[in-house]
Amino acid sequence: MSEIPLPTRPFSALLFDMDGTIISSIASAERVWSRWAEAHGLDVASFLPTIHGVQSVETIRRLNLPGVDPEAEAAAITRAEMDDVGDITEIAGARAFLKALPPERWAIVTSAPRALATRRLAAAGMPLPALMVAAEDVRHGKPAPDCFLMAAERLGVAAPECLVFEDAPAGIQAAEAAGATVLVVTATHHRPVSAGHAAFPDYRGLSVEAAADGIRVIART
Structure with a gap:
């Protein structure tokens, strides 16, 4: 569990990196x-x-x-x-976590090309999002903030109203540059870089509450 507490405020949308964050490839x-x-x-x-x-x-x-x-x-x-997706799996608890979210309030923001992202998600049995921002959608990839800014805009919210789930330094930098709040998923890293953000190994210790004022991510006790 994170030494830094999760933010208690509600967020308008949740944005997820893919590889290392919701699936392990x-x-x-x-x-x-x-x-x-x-x-x-x-x-x-x-x-x-x-x-x-x-x-x-x-x-x-x-x-x-x-x-x-x-x-x-x-x-x-x-x-x-x-062609090599045989051992791709979900990060523990990610599937249930995503399915608990309102579909119009979350997106995947990945550095992978769209075709590869879709194939990997299917291989891991993960739900496909209503919105995905992939490599070919932005001119400047992570650590530039363009991908997170685009996802927020397409969801109709401002980036600072988003909570970003990331695992890699380039993605964390991109989210920070976009003005978003970051939660670091450490499952696939022996030496995770949280850089002052809340961090959790996976989603088994997290739950969500969706209400009129937004989505809250809660640490289970």
């Missing part, structure tokens, strides 16, 4: 990226921590590898990830 992603890194002569152990929370094309682009087309490589990686 780290094993799948790291298998695919490990093969790619080995093929390009990279040190896999030092490279893998850099792939989480950002768009694949940005991960490749910042390596500045000679003769590598980031767009083409990212597309190939996405295809490989879509």
